[in-house]
Amino acid sequence: MTNTLSPQASTQPGKARPVALVALLSRESGESLIDQIVRSVAARIDDRLLRGGARMPSIRQFAAAHGVSAFTVVASYDKLVARGYLESRRGAGFYVRERPALGPGAAAPGAGQVARLPQERFDTKPIDVVWLVRNMFRQVPHQQMPGTGVLPAEWLDGPMVANALRAVSRQHPGTLLNYGVPHGSLLLRQQLQRKLAELEIGATPEQIVTTAGVTQALDLVAREFLRPGDTVFVDDPAWFLMFGSFAALGAKVVGVPRLADGPDIAQLTQLAAIHRPKLYVINSVLHNPSSTSLSAAKAFQVLRLAEEYDFIIVEDDIYCDLHPGSAVQPATRMAALDQLRRVIYLGGFSKTMAANLRVGYIVTSQERAERLADRKMLTTLTTSDIGERVVYKVLSEGAYRKHADRVRARLDGVRAKTIRQLERLDMTIDVAPTAGMFVWADAGCDTNALTERASAEGLLLAPGSLFSPQQLPSTRMRLNVAAMQDAAVWRFLERELPRGRAAR
Template identity: 70%
Template sequence: MTNTAKSPSTAPATTEAPRPLLSRTAGSSLIEQIVQLITSRIDDKILRTGARMPSIRQFSDQHQVSRFTVVEAYDRLVAGGLLESRRGSGFYVRDRAPMLTPRAQGVQAAAQQPVDVVWLVRNMFRQLPPQKMPGVGLLPNEWLDGDLVANALRAVSRQNPNLLLQYGIPQGFLPLRQQLQLKMAELEISATPDQFVTTAGVTQGLDLVARHYIQPGDTIFVDDPGWFLMFGSFAALGAKVVGIPRLPDGPDIAQLAELAELHRPKLFIINSILHNPTSTSLSAAKAFQVLKIAEQYDFMIVEDDIYCDMHPGTAVQAATRIAALDQLNRVIYLGGFSKTLAANLRVGFIATSPEIARQLADRKMLTALTTTEITERVVYRILSEGHYRKHTDRLRTKLNAVRDKTIRQMERIGIKIHFNTPAGMFAWTDVGCDATILAEKAMEQGYLLAPGALFSPNQLPSTNMRFNVAAMADPGIMRFLEREIGKS
């Protein structure tokens, strides 16, 4: 008998009968359903690497959807790295390298990287829940007013569209600078609009000032402890970074005078109000002494006042700004709104003499052209409509409500508070063990802490730790700290 069966290699290809895989009554769009369908088939190895996809016409006819819908779905799959488009040939399943989930990737990277400034900054952007990041310098999202920002953004979007398409001017949106003039006057600092330069946050402001004044080999003074991000930035410019010990009412004046005579610095970067990381503020006497030493040894003072609007006022704690004494002759003042409005709203400013402002605006233009006028218009609207003052009042009330309670909890488990100040978001503490090792253990549990070694230019091992009292709502943080500190 002749065997008439055909071998598998010569058997005709069979096609599945069309099945109703897509639904017009589902909660998701047809495009999303197609993307999900093909993604699941690729994940389940039904569609393998190199497999040719049905043509747009074939898929459209088989599933009774428009060709436009198929084109949109295929384009999304190409953008997501699942398909590739070959000109004149069609769409094919793309070879994908194994990918870690964002969380697994972050945990693996954190385990491999030493705990340094880059480690802390990189982990700030890992998108951990805010309540699991007491090491960051931001208020929790739920404390901020997303509606306030969104309403201002919508109002700006309704303005003449042509205003949103062109460059701004290097010195910044003029109505915002006029509004800043009023804000500074409340701080007893006199400045005209031509004395302001807007920046993408205080970070860019510090960078512009440093690049304007510093040559390789020059010395910059900073608070010790102080804001860690600037240490590496200044060192990259070839500057020598020297720390000035910070005391409860400001810098150690004796050390400042001695080191100024020795190093002849170009700049002294100082956090005058609600200092990061100690939340201390400069006394009037210290402010006067710092200015006097700057005049004696001819260096500029850069006053970083990013936490300005979290301060409750002089009735609670001294709040003297060096710029108020000097009126922007030897002092360059920096401020911004990322801490109080939104981290993603990168609007800051520099206030200085008119001549230096022009020079810094030119430098800004050469390095970044202009800052984003859209965000500057948003901030202007919030300030000019009077909403900002009420918003910051609410923030201070919330900080007052959690600060004492959180500090008492930390003291109960054996954490020492260095400067138990009545305001600000930070507590500068002694955890009684190597804070860097503690931070590594915390990261393994999904918590981001900020070890004290990062806040000093010398980066030496330390038992100090900075905590954000507003970001410790997760009870697991205290349980972790109590367990680990109890072992030391």
């Protein structure tokens, strides 16, 4: 006979001791009745007080026994089914799902807790761009990843994003269930128009195309404007992910040496005459990996060369909100000087708001924007309108500006200290940045080998070889000052750096 549970029935055949199915429910606790029921039943299943295969009380029985509505019971059972605790058998009711046996040393998450993913170890050789990107997404503590390219989650404002998400969820359901439009949410594009105006970039909503982050923005631009055999210029060093992306399209990737105030103009002139590039991708503000910014003089020279040699400048400004503003520190954006004639401007919110929202954008001439929106539609149809509405809500409510101020202040609080500690280890930093999250440091040894030793100890470094299109061995590496606060990182560097050993 099937074992049917009731509030007073034993969960194990042959035993008379009653087991309460749900603890006393409270309407004043601040926790919904549904969540209380789910938490209580889940805990009993985790503790093996409710055994697999046991039949749950009917919806009517449960509601009557606990003084709740049938709707509350249905919603609770549905949640338990979705979380793998119950199964629904058509015409027969709800049953406790058989739970898989846990491995040695493993424990089920307690009721109401979020199941945490097991911590992963870093891959070992070969060290290349794919290796670094793959390991940046491992489920390991951020403090163990000084080579990562993002801020720690605790530095971001989760409640701000959660509040915006709740507000969006209360909108008319029809707005949440359909595709967006190829250009992206009009509300967000109108808000971005105001944000761009503060940077002295004039753009209408028709000149803005939303994307799934700056990564997709770069990919769309490359697919639209590059053909096999074309040349694309990048800074050297620069963000590594685009090298392979451009090469996969059949383009030739050429690095332009990056100096403290922008590209080496003499080298850029010579290379442009030889290669006649179609695109030049550049960080004007808070260059990755050095956190330096383009000077106004260099910006004018780059624009002049773009006109002379007929190439498009792709200005990646993903770190825009980590810069304190031109009133505090010099910051020149070529899109503001050029007003989107030869410049395609890219931005996004993955670094300062939430990477998981995957919201970026392209700003360009209206004709190019229409072409890129069509390209986006053919590639991915549309981007997530829900994520874009969340970003719009955050930006329009005014809390984001204060959040960005707090993040910059926190970076300022650790940057100088981190640089001093690196210099005490006899590492060389050509230009000490005054904003941003990155430091481009010379370790005085092959950083690929250093990275291998670090990964064996569960630490992720970003060797300099990956930041150059040539991928040659390098003594440089990129360090994230927000991820340099763990003593284990400093112990490793002190032990492994050759000049650190010599200094002792």
